[in-house]
Amino acid sequence: MTFAEFLQQVGGMGRFQIIHTALLTIPIVLMASHNLLQNFTAAIPEHHCQIRMSANGSGHQNATRSLGTSDLLRVGIPLNSKQQLEKCRRFVDIQWHLLNPNLTKANRTKMDTEPCADGWVYDRTLYSSSIISEWDLVCDRRKLREMAQSIYMAGVLVGALILGNLADRFGRKVLTIWSFLQMAVMGTCAAFSPNFISYCVFRFLSGMAHSGFGLSIACLIVEWIPTQFRTITIAVTGFTYTLGQILLAGLAYGIPDWRWLQFTVSAPFFFFLLYSWWFAESARWLILSGKAGTAVSVLQRVARINGKQEAGASITTEVLLSNMEKELSVTKASYTISDLVRTPAIRRIFCCLSVVWFSVSFSYYGLAMDLQNFGVSIYLIQVIFGAVDFPAKVIVTITMSYIGRRFSLSSFLIVAGFIIIINIFVPTELQTVRTALAVIGKGCLSAAFNCTFLFTTELYPTPVRQTGLGFGSTMARVGGIVAPLAKMMEDYYALLPPIVYGAVPIFSGIIACFLPETLNVPLPDTIEDVENRARKKTKEELAQEKILLQTQDKALFRDTC
Numbered sequence: 001m002t003f004a005e006f007l008q009q010v011g012g013m014g015r016f017q018i019i020h021t022a023l024l025t026i027p028i029v030l031m032a033s034h035n036l037l038q039n040f041t042a043a044i045p046e047h048h049c050q051i052r053m054s055a056n057g058s059g060h061q062n063a064t065r066s067l068g069t070s071d072l073l074r075v076g077i078p079l080n081s082k083q084q085l086e087k088c089r090r091f092v093d094i095q096w097h098l099l100n101p102n103l104t105k106a107n108r109t110k111m112d113t114e115p116c117a118d119g120w121v122y123d124r125t126l127y128s129s130s131i132i133s134e135w136d137l138v139c140d141r142r143k144l145r146e147m148a149q150s151i152y153m154a155g156v157l158v159g160a161l162i163l164g165n166l167a168d169r170f171g172r173k174v175l176t177i178w179s180f181l182q183m184a185v186m187g188t189c190a191a192f193s194p195n196f197i198s199y200c201v202f203r204f205l206s207g208m209a210h211s212g213f214g215l216s217i218a219c220l221i222v223e224w225i226p227t228q229f230r231t232i233t234i235a236v237t238g239f240t241y242t243l244g245q246i247l248l249a250g251l252a253y254g255i256p257d258w259r260w261l262q263f264t265v266s267a268p269f270f271f272f273l274l275y276s277w278w279f280a281e282s283a284r285w286l287i288l289s290g291k292a293g294t295a296v297s298v299l300q301r302v303a304r305i306n307g308k309q310e311a312g313a314s315i316t317t318e319v320l321l322s323n324m325e326k327e328l329s330v331t332k333a334s335y336t337i338s339d340l341v342r343t344p345a346i347r348r349i350f351c352c353l354s355v356v357w358f359s360v361s362f363s364y365y366g367l368a369m370d371l372q373n374f375g376v377s378i379y380l381i382q383v384i385f386g387a388v389d390f391p392a393k394v395i396v397t398i399t400m401s402y403i404g405r406r407f408s409l410s411s412f413l414i415v416a417g418f419i420i421i422i423n424i425f426v427p428t429e430l431q432t433v434r435t436a437l438a439v440i441g442k443g444c445l446s447a448a449f450n451c452t453f454l455f456t457t458e459l460y461p462t463p464v465r466q467t468g469l470g471f472g473s474t475m476a477r478v479g480g481i482v483a484p485l486a487k488m489m490e491d492y493y494a495l496l497p498p499i500v501y502g503a504v505p506i507f508s509g510i511i512a513c514f515l516p517e518t519l520n521v522p523l524p525d526t527i528e529d530v531e532n533r534a535r536k537k538t539k540e541e542l543a544q545e546k547i548l549l550q551t552q553d554k555a556l557f558r559d560t561c
């Protein structure tokens with residue numbers, strides 16, 4: 001009897017699975033909020049230098065105070081090539097002659113300017129407060145904004161490396177609880193950061209927690225769900241993430257102060273921490289970790305909740321061990337990342353998925369973290385970018401269920417890449433068309449993300465599933481870190497960033513074709529399961545090729561005769 005059969009014996013997709021999945025899915029709503037939070041907490045308001053007040057006598061000072069705002073800006077702040085106020089420079093002295101209505105360009109004399117030595121004035125109409133206005137992250141310090149997001153993504157990367165491996169050693173439930181606590185505390189501390197450095201530290205630790213509960217939740221959900229319900233379950237969790245993107249726009253619109261917004265998306269993790277003790281540890285992991293007695297207790301608890309007490313009572317440690325003898329015989333005491341490259345079939349999966357995870361995240365965050373450059377309301381574009389995920393994930397759920405994971409993943413990646421590249425040739429005047437194409441491309445990448453998550457959990461066997469998912473997430477975070485850096489290439493050639501953003505998913509879509517299909521295939525419990533499936537497939541392919549060659553030889557012989 002396999003573990004899948006034990007799962008059916010204790011109720012299959014019963015009451016426990018529904019409640020368990022629902023409680024694990026709720027925190028996913030706020031995963032999107034933390035990932036995309038800096039679109040709003042680090043929004044760049046309109047700004048200009050503090051105007052240098054004249055020190056040439058009280059007459060000039062009184063005249064300065066009597067000017068209206070528009071006139072004061074005219075005499076104090078120079079204009080750029082687009083006839084807009086300079087953001088990072090001001091006149092050394094107030095240029096009174098600019099108020100002369102008869103002044104022409106020919107009459108203008110060269111006017112000395114200087115950097116904003118006395119600080120900046122921010123337009124607080126749209127954003128009452130952001131880390132930009134609080135710590136003056138503009139002009140020469142503007143790169144610190146991107147650094148803050150990269151530091152957060154680096155935390156997500158480190159969390160994937162460390163916590164993913166720890167979850168395979170100490171269990172999914174323990175790491176989920178710890179990650180909830182870490183996110184609640186560090187997220188709240190970030191909201192009350194006294195300076196930029198402490199803010200970055202707390203965001204880094206929040207990023208680590210994000211990886212911890214994200215990966216553990218995925219495994220806890222998948223490892224308790226029967227094979228035939230896995231696709232729809234992952235789709236539901238994907239829709240929840242999408243809902244979080246839309247919710248973030250509403251929260252940011254209603255809470256324009258960055259500190260309260262940061263606190264609002266962090267404090268609920270204290271509540272998640274309270275009910276997380278009800279979660280059931282993965283019985284698959286318990287069995288393969290040599291904790292058969294605990295696994296029996298967990299399975300019997302699940303059976304009681306599902307109304308299958310008698311079926312649960314018949315499961316004993318002896319029954320479990322005797323039926324899982326094959327899986328246990330090839331299970332090591334501990335697994336490391338080296339086990340992902342030790343055998344040929346796992347190694348191929350590992351290499352292909354690493355490329356896919358990187359490319360999806362690279363292009364996704366290249367689009368999703370650049371909302372202020374779309375020329376429309378940042379709140380509206382956030383809602384649109386979130387809403388497009390619903391149809392995208394419905395389509396990918398259907399294709400994954402009826403066509404397969406491999407075809408779905410490859411197709412969405414390639415389509416997303418071509419859309420991003422096509423957008424290069426759309427004139428900048430057609431802003432609506434450019435935005436629509438970007439939204440469609442983002443939807444395709446979201447669908448690919450959904451597929452990649454499910455595909456990864458199905459391809460890796462139980463002992464290294466969390467480690468494999470953790471490394472995949474690591475590659476995704478590398479993509480998220482590199483994505484904003486790729487925009488710097490526009491200094492060399494303006495079209496280079498979108499070309500790269502489009503070419504990378506096309507390449508990874510081709511690489512995805514080399515992954516084995518997992519549609520309606522039971523989860524592998526051991527590395528040997530994966531290797532045996534690969535060898536069996538190879539033998540079947542060789543047999544089919546042999547039959548084809550024999551058929552061709554017979555046809556050739558008949559034609560010759």
